[in-house]
Amino acid sequence: MSAPLLTVEHLRATVGGQQVVEDITFEVPATGVTAVLGRNGVGKSSTLKGIVGLYDRTGTVTFDGERIDHEPTHRIIQRGIAYVPEDREVFSMLTVEENLTLAARQDQPRWEFIHQLFPELKQRAQQRAGTLSGGQQQMVSLGRALINDNRLLLVDEPTKGLAPKIVHEVAAVLDEAARTVPILLVEQNLQVINRLAHRVVVIDSGRVVHTGDARELLDDTARVQQLLGVHGEATK
Numbered sequence: 001m002s003a004p005l006l007t008v009e010h011l012r013a014t015v016g017g018q019q020v021v022e023d024i025t026f027e028v029p030a031t032g033v034t035a036v037l038g039r040n041g042v043g044k045s046s047t048l049k050g051i052v053g054l055y056d057r058t059g060t061v062t063f064d065g066e067r068i069d070h071e072p073t074h075r076i077i078q079r080g081i082a083y084v085p086e087d088r089e090v091f092s093m094l095t096v097e098e099n100l101t102l103a104a105r106q107d108q109p110r111w112e113f114i115h116q117l118f119p120e121l122k123q124r125a126q127q128r129a130g131t132l133s134g135g136q137q138q139m140v141s142l143g144r145a146l147i148n149d150n151r152l153l154l155v156d157e158p159t160k161g162l163a164p165k166i167v168h169e170v171a172a173v174l175d176e177a178a179r180t181v182p183i184l185l186v187e188q189n190l191q192v193i194n195r196l197a198h199r200v201v202v203i204d205s206g207r208v209v210h211t212g213d214a215r216e217l218l219d220d221t222a223r224v225q226q227l228l229g230v231h232g233e234a235t236k
């Protein structure tokens, strides 16, 4: 693996006094998709929130050689780490275009890239985001991250609750985006992992229990069953 872009060491996170991440250590390379896997409630989302400072955390997080674990979230975002939350936070009363414009931090928002990735968002530019389908809102949410020239994307369960056809579309967008920016992806759908992920980090009870090549893990159905409690065929 080339030099990591993000290094997480002994990350521990708490929210409301409750410990939600025990002791997480892993690296994210500077290219490709690194998937965070694990059963429900093991601390995947909390790990992303700890990295971007949305939950109180201790431990060391290094981004491109610099410590970011004491920085506030807005400073981390300014460094070029985009965070796409699980619940598709869009401003429902604002239009698609307004949602995207508000997210643009840089002098030259990447409108062309966004419209190429999401032709539908161009057609629906004047529609209020709250009236979009779940899949379309997910596209807005991803668009809000991709409109900036970010250096790393943290994406939390982007296909959750979406119809299979839309899951496929979201995966296609992430696949395309991953050619331009590395992605740390929390995802439960193993077909999506199979399509996108190069490396995997498996969490159980707030700790990392496996890291390695995505294909190697997915080809080992017994190990998938052991680590994730799902049948290996779910990856096909």
Ligand SMILES: Nc1ncnc2c1ncn2[C@@H]1O[C@H](COP(=O)(O)OP(=O)(O)OP(=O)(O)O)[C@@H](O)[C@H]1O
Residues within 6 Å of the ligand: 015, 016, 018, 019, 020, 038, 039, 040, 041, 042, 043, 044, 045, 046, 047
């Ligand atoms: N804001 C919060 N308040 C209280 N408990 C929380 C909060 N966030 C997370 N937790 C708890 O921390 C644990 C880990 O949650 P987290 O959402 O990180 O897991 P996850 O692996 O992402 O799960 P899922 O796959 O179900 O989204 C769970 O027991 C959860 O209930």
